[in-house]
Amino acid sequence: MESFASEYEPVIGLEVHAQVLTKSKMFCGCSAEAFGAPPNTHVCPICLGMPGALPVINQAAVEATILTALALNCAIPDYAKFDRKNYMYPDLMKGYQISQYDLPLSRNGWLEIESEGVTKKIGIRRVHLEEDTAKLFHVSDMGGSSLIDVNRAGVALMEIVSQPELHSAEDVKQYATALRQILRYVGVCSGDMEKGALRIEPNISLRPRGTTELSETRTEIKNLNSISAMFHAVEYEIARQEKILRAGGRVAQETMGWDEARGVTVPQRSKEEAHDYRYFPEPDLPRLHVTREWVNEIQTRLPELPNAKRARYMNELSLSAYDAGVLSAERNVADYFDAAANAGKEKNVSPKALANWLTGEIFARLEGAISDLKISPAQLAALISRVNDNTINSTQAKSALLEMMTTGKDADAVIQEKGLAQVSDRAPLENAALQVLENNPKEVQSYLNGKETVLNFLVGQLMKATKGQANPAMAREIMTEKLEQKRQD
Numbered sequence: 001m002e003s004f005a006s007e008y009e010p011v012i013g014l015e016v017h018a019q020v021l022t023k024s025k026m027f028c029g030c031s032a033e034a035f036g037a038p039p040n041t042h043v044c045p046i047c048l049g050m051p052g053a054l055p056v057i058n059q060a061a062v063e064a065t066i067l068t069a070l071a072l073n074c075a076i077p078d079y080a081k082f083d084r085k086n087y088m089y090p091d092l093m094k095g096y097q098i099s100q101y102d103l104p105l106s107r108n109g110w111l112e113i114e115s116e117g118v119t120k121k122i123g124i125r126r127v128h129l130e131e132d133t134a135k136l137f138h139v140s141d142m143g144g145s146s147l148i149d150v151n152r153a154g155v156a157l158m159e160i161v162s163q164p165e166l167h168s169a170e171d172v173k174q175y176a177t178a179l180r181q182i183l184r185y186v187g188v189c190s191g192d193m194e195k196g197a198l199r200i201e202p203n204i205s206l207r208p209r210g211t212t213e214l215s216e217t218r219t220e221i222k223n224l225n226s227i228s229a230m231f232h233a234v235e236y237e238i239a240r241q242e243k244i245l246r247a248g249g250r251v252a253q254e255t256m257g258w259d260e261a262r263g264v265t266v267p268q269r270s271k272e273e274a275h276d277y278r279y280f281p282e283p284d285l286p287r288l289h290v291t292r293e294w295v296n297e298i299q300t301r302l303p304e305l306p307n308a309k310r311a312r313y314m315n316e317l318s319l320s321a322y323d324a325g326v327l328s329a330e331r332n333v334a335d336y337f338d339a340a341a342n343a344g345k346e347k348n349v350s351p352k353a354l355a356n357w358l359t360g361e362i363f364a365r366l367e368g369a370i371s372d373l374k375i376s377p378a379q380l381a382a383l384i385s386r387v388n389d390n391t392i393n394s395t396q397a398k399s400a401l402l403e404m405m406t407t408g409k410d411a412d413a414v415i416q417e418k419g420l421a422q423v424s425d426r427a428p429l430e431n432a433a434l435q436v437l438e439n440n441p442k443e444v445q446s447y448l449n450g451k452e453t454v455l456n457f458l459v460g461q462l463m464k465a466t467k468g469q470a471n472p473a474m475a476r477e478i479m480t481e482k483l484e485q486k487r488q489d
Helices: 059-071 169-185 227-246 292-299 306-315 321-328 331-346 351-365 377-388 394-407 411-418 426-439 441-448 454-465 472-488
Strands: 008-019 083-086 096-099 107-115 118-131 135-139 145-149 156-162 198-208 219-222 254-259 264-270
Touching (some): 008 227, 059 169, 059 292, 107 169, 169 306, 219 227, 219 264, 321 351, 331 351, 331 377, 351 377, 351 394, 426 441, 426 454, 426 472, 441 454, 454 472
Antiparallel strands (some): 198 219
16 A cells, blocks of 8 residues: 555554453353354353343453452442344344443443553543354355354353553554454463464544644444454554545545455445444343452452563563563563572573573474473573583583483483583593694694684584583683693794
């Protein structure tokens, strides 16, 4: 899409739907593990919208929503209720969706992001709870027919609505990334966009730069299965709307789809407003009373969140911003690092050394998640301590690491079994150094003639002669001494 000098400011809000990690669905006892199951196998009269089937509130889903709202600095009211959101679509079995409207579980939160070098606090309008819809499959070889899988219908779904305070595709990317990270940290959603567990829908409008009023029309983008796709879709839609406005046109209020193959947004249908849904209180569900004691108990479940963890790594452990960001990005990695740093205190292993080994050698060789790693945090700290006390050098430590990752054995056991301990006894190293000098007379003469860089070659030959087991510092010291003795002779 052609770009223009920016005389318009994008105004973007995000609606994020996150499937809640519960064992059963929102209003019935059917299994919520719907993805990948044979079609229409996780269903019951409630999922299917059968007359007379009554919903029952899933307490675990309510608590997960409150936990998420607390992580997003939201206020939790004393009372909440469910409402019927009425619209007709084939994936809506009852002809309405049980959602929340004027009394949601939370309001008025915020999420801090870093975007384009600036720290921004983005308002969260609400985090509320509803049920997911069925899934439609459009089958081209059946004359354009559509099939319905009801497995997903009724799965607990959080909707997280931001204020329209994002102003670029980069803002949207950073907000979505930070929100997904928090959802995964608190353990309420897998965050898997490809499986539909997290669905992000940007609402985009443009206004003349320098004004504060919101545009009367906006578009919403759907079919975004990754944060990368969302970034490109928002970029395209901003440019598309600006081109229309610059030509004197009017942007239609509609729902757009993202065509990944062509890299364009395409119209799907006109966009509804709240009054189109004819909300009214759900008569089959009671109003929820959320006590302060309940909220306080849920609050105790909050882990240290990514921003706080990143700041602690930098301020207390003296890690770089890059290392702190990498280690805090996923909670399981951060938990592993925290345990290793704690174990390393007794062994005088620095957090920086642990960070280097974890993000370098281990990440380079790890297949799968950190939970699949056979080395415990304490074992990693013990390995690095053996480098620090000169039992092994860094090259030998890397060999030991590979064996440890394969077998799960302790560093000391691997060092002994593989004979990896470095040689720090002067006598054998001195004998080996004399042999290296005898075998390389030209290089020795070059050194004596003033080409001191040859020392690196000769030290390398000494390391090779000892199969890499010589203490590198001692090897250099001894080789330098022997060469200087020859100079004096």
